[in-house]
Amino acid sequence: MRIDNYNDLEKKCREIRYLTFDAIGNLGVGHLGGCLSAIDALVVLYYRHMNIDPKNVKMEGRDRFVLSKAHAGPALYSILADLGVFDKKELYTLNQIDTNLPSHADMVRTPGIDMTAGSLGQGLSCAVGIAIGSKIKKDNARIYCMIGDGESNEGQIWEAAMYAAHMKLDNLIAFTDHNKMQLDGQTSEINDLEPLVNKWTSFGWNTYRVDGHDVKAIDEAITKAKEVKGKPSMIILDTIKGKGISFIEAKWMNNHNINVTPEEHKAGLEELLKGGF
Amino acid sequence: MLVEKEMRQVLASELSKYMEIDESIVVVDADLARANGTLGLREKFPDRALDVGVAECNMASVAAGLASYGFKPFITSFCPFATRRICDQITISIVYAKQNVKIVGTDPGLSAEFNGGTHMSVEDIGVLRSIPGMVIFEPVDQVQLYKAFPQILEYEGPMYIRLFRKKPDLIFDEDSYEFDLFKVDTLVEGTDVTLFASGIQVKQALDAAEMLKKDGISAEVINVHTIKPIDKSGIIESARKTGCVVTCENHNIHGGLGSAIAEVLSEHYPVPMKYIGFNDCFSIVGRTKPLLEKFGMTKDHIYEKALEVIKMKKKLSVDCWD
Numbered sequence: 001m002r003i004d005n006y007n008d009l010e011k012k013c014r015e016i017r018y019l020t021f022d023a024i025g026n027l028g029v030g031h032l033g034g035c036l037s038a039i040d041a042l043v044v045l046y047y048r049h050m051n052i053d054p055k056n057v058k059m060e061g062r063d064r065f066v067l068s069k070a071h072a073g074p075a076l077y078s079i080l081a082d083l084g085v086f087d088k089k090e091l092y093t094l095n096q097i098d099t100n101l102p103s104h105a106d107m108v109r110t111p112g113i114d115m116t117a118g119s120l121g122q123g124l125s126c127a128v129g130i131a132i133g134s135k136i137k138k139d140n141a142r143i144y145c146m147i148g149d150g151e152s153n154e155g156q157i158w159e160a161a162m163y164a165a166h167m168k169l170d171n172l173i174a175f176t177d178h179n180k181m182q183l184d185g186q187t188s189e190i191n192d193l194e195p196l197v198n199k200w201t202s203f204g205w206n207t208y209r210v211d212g213h214d215v216k217a218i219d220e221a222i223t224k225a226k227e228v229k230g231k232p233s234m235i236i237l238d239t240i241k242g243k244g245i246s247f248i249e250a251k252w253m254n255n256h257n258i259n260v261t262p263e264e265h266k267a268g269l270e271e272l273l274k275g276g277f
Numbered sequence: 278m279l280v281e282k283e284m285r286q287v288l289a290s291e292l293s294k295y296m297e298i299d300e301s302i303v304v305v306d307a308d309l310a311r312a313n314g315t316l317g318l319r320e321k322f323p324d325r326a327l328d329v330g331v332a333e334c335n336m337a338s339v340a341a342g343l344a345s346y347g348f349k350p351f352i353t354s355f356c357p358f359a360t361r362r363i364c365d366q367i368t369i370s371i372v373y374a375k376q377n378v379k380i381v382g383t384d385p386g387l388s389a390e391f392n393g394g395t396h397m398s399v400e401d402i403g404v405l406r407s408i409p410g411m412v413i414f415e416p417v418d419q420v421q422l423y424k425a426f427p428q429i430l431e432y433e434g435p436m437y438i439r440l441f442r443k444k445p446d447l448i449f450d451e452d453s454y455e456f457d458l459f460k461v462d463t464l465v466e467g468t469d470v471t472l473f474a475s476g477i478q479v480k481q482a483l484d485a486a487e488m489l490k491k492d493g494i495s496a497e498v499i500n501v502h503t504i505k506p507i508d509k510s511g512i513i514e515s516a517r518k519t520g521c522v523v524t525c526e527n528h529n530i531h532g533g534l535g536s537a538i539a540e541v542l543s544e545h546y547p548v549p550m551k552y553i554g555f556n557d558c559f560s561i562v563g564r565t566k567p568l569l570e571k572f573g574m575t576k577d578h579i580y581e582k583a584l585e586v587i588k589m590k591k592k593l594s595v596d597c598w599d
Contacts, residue, residue: 066342107345108375115345116374119365122338126370129342129350136303136324137346156366159335 001054001083003047009215012082013043015277017244018269019078023091025265030094031103032248033241033255035075037179037212038146041237042072044218045144046079049226054083057112061139064114064130068123069148069177070104071257077101077110085112121154123147124174128164131172131232142226145174150182153191158203164232165204172232173225177212179241183256200234212237245271279419279451285314285383285442287419291426292351296322299430303343305329305352307336313353313383313442333358337366337378344376349430355389356382356398356439364404372408372435379429383442385415385476386527386560387572393562399555403532405437406505413505414458415439415476420449421502424456432458439476446480448500458503461511467497470583470590471515471522475501475534477565478525478553478574485579496583507537513546521549521586525579530554549589551582 003009016039024030046052051063067076074094081088086100093099100109104118115130117123127145134141147157164172178196180187187193200207206228210217218237225233242248242255245268251258260268279287292315296302303325310316310328319326329336333354340350353359359382360367371378382401389396405411414429414436416422422440429436448464456462464479465486474482479500486496497515501507516522522542524535530552539550553574560568569575 064346106374108373115342116369119369121334122341122366122370125335125338125366126342126345128335129339129344130346131342132327132339133343133346133348136348156332156334156338159329159332160338163329163332163335163339 001047006216009043009047011277012047013040013215014244014272014275016043016075016078016082018272018277019082019088019091020075021245021268021272023074023078023094025260025268026092027094029257029259030074031071031257032260033181033252034069034148034177034179035072036243036245036248037239037241038069038072038177039075039244040213040215041146041175041177041218042075042079044215044222046083048219049222050144051142054085054112057085061141063142063144066115066117066123066127066130066143066145067105068117068127068145069120069151070117070123072146073101073103073105076105076113080112120148120151121156124157124160127172127174128160128167128169131164131169132167134171135169141171143172145172147174147176149176149178149180149187149193152176152193161200161203161205168230169232170229173222174232174234176234176236177239178236179239181241181252181256196236200236204231206231206233207236208233209236209238212239213243279423280447282419283314283442283444284416284419284422284440287422288381288440289314289317291423293318293321295426295430296325299349301348303327303348303350305336305340305343305350307331307333307354307358309354313381315353333363334366337363338370340378341370341374341376344378345374349377349379351379351381353381353383355396356385356401357396360398360401360437361404367405367435368408372410376435377433379436379438381438381440383440385439385441386555387565387568388441388477388527390564391562394559397560399529399560400532401439402504402528402534403536406532406537410434411505412436412503413439414503416502417476417479417500418445418448420447420451420454421456424454425458428456428458441477445477448479448483459506459508461508462500462502463497463515464500465496465498467495467519469495469519470587471497471499471519472525472579472583473499473501473512473522473534473538474525475504476527478527481569481574481576481579482525484576485583488576488580489583494583494587501534501538504534504537507541509541509545512538512541516542516546516548521590523551523553523579523582523586525553525574527574528554529557531557549586549593551586553579553582
């Protein structure tokens with residue numbers, strides 16, 4: 001499952017975007033913006049760094065991932081299906097009654113999901129708990145977590161940030177999907193996060209800020225973060241909400257949870273196919 | 278001797294005992310370990326007795342993360358901060374995610390005494406009782422807590438332990454008491470009225486039963502230590518026998534023990550009922566005794582309510598309920 005070549009990683013990103021957009025397009029509605037912005041980092045993580053076994057998702061000592069911005073669940077489901085954790089056909093059950101794939105990632109329902117989230121702000125604390133657990137067990141697992149920029153308004157994010165640094169959790173690497181938009185508008189206008197790097201650094205985290213759609217930059221940041229001792233790492237991903245499909249990107253002001261018409265569904269898939277994968 | 282110990286000391290000594298045996302037990306405090314008796318655990322178990330500081334939301338979700346990793350976390354705080362403050366973290370990180378976290382809240386209701394109304398949880402049971410699948414256990418005394426511990430550990434799932442922190446009136450006999458987490462305890466058998474009580478109200482109910490006895494009234498006193506899931510058959514059985522009920526709790530009468538019993542009886546065996554507890558009001562600062570008096574929660578108040586329900590019962594045709 002490991003992809004060594006950056007070109008192939010980029011292709012994989014397009015393929016995962018295709019699967020994600022197809023599942024949401026098939027349903028006609030979904031959290032497109034935040035799924036599409038997160039995909040490159042998720043792909044780099046799952047195809048280059050995560051120590052997991054798709055055939056044994058409960059493997060002892062595996063790496064864990066907490067999708068704290070759990071509304072990007074469909075993006076993660078596409079990756080899990082592509083890795084063979086479950087059948088790709090299941091992606092088309094998204095949000096149908098009795099599905100295992102709800103909008104928000106749910107460990108009780110979905111194989112391969114390590115933690116339930118959905119009420120924003122909690123997932124990073126859960127990841128901190130998992131990272132502490134791994135330290136107690138001394139199993140050398142690595143714990144990854146992705147939070148949203150809007151989610152960073154939550155006070156609990158900063159409770160978790162402070163405590164992770166206090167506990168010197170160098171087995172914890174988190175990402176902020178900084179797509180600059182939250183539901184009610186631009187993050188800079190609602191409750192400005194900047195200076196975001198300074199915030200994380202001053203909370204005691206080893207912090208990077210990279211282009212969240214540059215797989216090489218993401219990969220290098222993760223690789224460096226793994227070497228850091230004594231502190232957790234935060235990788236701030238500068239991303240575009242709706243990345244990869246031009247007319248979804250064009251709706252950046254309002255593409256958080258949007259309808260997709262059958263025509264848009266078709267056009268989006270065609271655009272992604274043109275990129276090739 | 279258990280009788281010499283405060284409840285928090287029993288909590289700490291039982292945790293210590295089982296942490297030695299079971300390496301998966303962890304304790305996560307939020308800067309109230311000194312108050313809750315768990316501070317000493319970190320000397321013995323430096324890796325497994327954690328303190329997140331004054332950050333209860335983080336405490337709950339960190340514990341959920343630990344539970345997802347195979348640990349059995351206990352989180353502790355005062356009742357209001359272990360429940361209403363972190364209701365969403367309990368709901369999503371812990372219960373919805375099916376994580377085995379034990380939530381210990383101390384100083385329930387008016388037992389917060391000089392910490393006053395802000396620290397007096399009159400709503401904690403109501404808040405947590407409406408979360409699907411939550412278990413709510415309120416131990417009455419040191420013996421019950423001690424006997425409950427193996428069953429608390431054995432139960433795999435979220436549980437709220439509503440713990441009187443200091444030295445309560447001793448109700449149970451250490452040698453003879455057999456505890457069942459999901460069964461009520463009949464403390465006194467009776468035929469005229471049932472007094473269902475939890476927590477510190479058990480002692481008041483027992484004293485009220487003594488007063489009633491002097492009037493020739495046979496009161497049954499039942500301790501409902503587990504308010505959810507409630508022991509339906511134990512409650513129906515007693516109501517069927519006595520035909521009227523008074524509930525006694527250190528909590529708002531809306532949402533707590535009284536409501537839980539009313540839910541059972543209204544569906545299965547409706548009988549006249551009266552409620553002792555906070556009558557939809559907040560508590561105020563003060564010592565327990567005058568507070569019980571002020572809010573109508575003493576043995577005398579229970580006695581009066583018992584007479585009232587017996588009168589109601591007599592007015593009704595008992596047959597119509599069968």
